Amino acid sequence: MTEKQFAETNINNLTDKMFAKIEAYYNRKLEAVAHQTFPVLRDVLKERGDQIENIVVPFTDGVRSVQVATNLKKAVESNGYEGNIPSQDPGQVREARPQQRQDMSKLKVSKPELAQTANGMPVDDTRLERQAAYTEQAKFKVRYPGYNTYISYVQPNYRLRVGDFRTKLEAEKFMNELKKNDNSSMMLKDKVTLLANQIHAETVANRRHLHAHPELSFHEYETSAFVAKKLDELGIEYKKMANTGLVALIKGSKPSNAVVALRADMDALPIVEANEVEYKSQNHGVMHACGHDVHTSSLLGTAKILSELKDEFGGTPAEEKLPGGANLMIQEGVLENPKPDAVLGQHVMPLIEAGKVGFRSGKYMASTDEIYVTVHGKGGHGAQPQQNIDPVLITSHIIVALQQIISRVADPKTPSVLSFGKVIANGATNVIPNEVYLEGTFRTMDEEWRAKAHEKMKKMAEGIAEAMGGSCDLIL
Known part of the structure; x- marks a missing residue:
């Protein structure tokens, strides 16, 4: 046997096996489809007073029509209805299709509940981008593994369809099951998603309003009033705390003692905004550069969703607006009556693309300490430094020395930033000042080290200033 003959023999064998597998697959598939289609065929037959000959389902294109007819005969006989299959000539079967289509058209008019559906029933009227449609399809398959789903193109977007339904009766039965399950906790996340999409434009508008009207810590009077107005519109009860802070309560309808607190900060930073956008800061020198406008508007949106779905959950989710005064609000009892089982916070992050959430197990958010240092010296002319005690030089030594606490004193396994x-x-240019004012921040993930670092920084700063003839006040 030549190499060519050997190759041809193997190719032929592989081809035969492949077609055998394909044929077996289609036989199983068509037999199952035939059983699903029988209720429609039976009604067509009864109306015509005819038998199964000349009845061929529309989805036989590309598949051997004789095999379809054979499987239909099995389905008919298994349901107690006798009939003859068409002749073995596929041509005759194909010629029967126009008549069958006419029969189906009549049936749609006389019995619309039995009319055929195309490519499954649409899950809803939502039009989606291509990737979003496939994402929804994946979610649907997890929730309803027993049903096939399809992605159909509805110009210019896509739609998710579901089910091997050949009659509207079957499809409507399934859709009724969906509606019945719509109140289950399994569907709650879909309700949240739907409501979030509905209030998207409103949430963006709220954020842009807040961005255009930023206020510094403990001066968020307009911001607080804006939030209060929105809560009033939603009918959510709230009370003011810590001067400009707010705490609102949303009570669930189901019995539960669980309480979850959701918090957001709403103060801005003393920064001149350089962006040229229509919602640019109107308060010169103050800007929402840390995203607290996003935090507040997002939590307002969350409040609206929770208010809409309060019959779906138990307990009392609490919204807590913290205007940089968390400690003051705690002192005023924000964590009491009701006492939350957990407090959830969020923060925007430019490094994470929109639509994604970053999280990790264990510790994640560091403590935040603000450092205020005043270095005292003796001012004078820059040309006569020997007569002065230069607080600028003292300050530079303090800054460098304090950084050594991080690099030489802190445990390398303990994250710390100064x-x-x-x-x-x-x-x-030629005047040495009497004092220098210094501000900074210290952050760490370890509370025990935090206390030690406070002590080290205070001693080091005061010691350096004293050694250089000056003095230092450090407040943490």
């Missing part, structure tokens, strides 16, 4: 972002000397 940064100074504000230094004010108020001198001149």
